[in-house]
Amino acid sequence: MGQPTPTTRDRIVNAAARLFYGQGIRAVSVDAVAEKAGVTxxxxxxxxxxxDDLIAAYLEGRDQPNLAVFQRWYAEAEGSVDAKVKAIFDQLAKSARHPKWKGCGFLRTAAELAGMPGHPAIKAGVAHKQRVEDWLTHVLEADGIPDARTLGRQIMLLLDGGFAVVLLRRDPSYMETAGEAAAALIAAAARS
Known part of the structure; x- marks a missing residue:
């Protein structure tokens, strides 16, 4: 059996995702999304x-797939929890070397909507970032790392800071450096 045929709504969200991620949410018109989706x-x-609802749907559609990629990279990495978390940063650096990489869609959208904190897309971004932080906290707790909640928050800061600096400088090695810092924080916490 093949893949199920996408619904009209799915086609619209998929078209919006490609356009919004590639060009930014403000640069893309509803007309362009409709045309790309093949709908009126x-x-x-x-x-x-x-x-606004379409922008939120775009981000909501990225939430679970993005988290699943982080989880897969973590699971596939070898070594202790610090090496596994560092592997996520290394994989992100590898992704950032692709010419079509445009950074974190959640952060880019938040930057475009900075003056609109109640926007549904901002809420979707906050929810996604919280899910990633909660997952990181869980893996740290599962490994017996003390103060896992604070450490999970610190790793989130390194992740999002890495996204921002790599996007500005176009130098993925900054993401690798952020991963080294995350691994060092975890190793230090494990020793305490």
């Missing part, structure tokens, strides 16, 4: 009340 603007608005 009216059909798009049948499925989404506004462009």
């Amino acid at each position: 603007k009216r059909t798009l608005y049948y499925h989404f009340d506004s462009k």
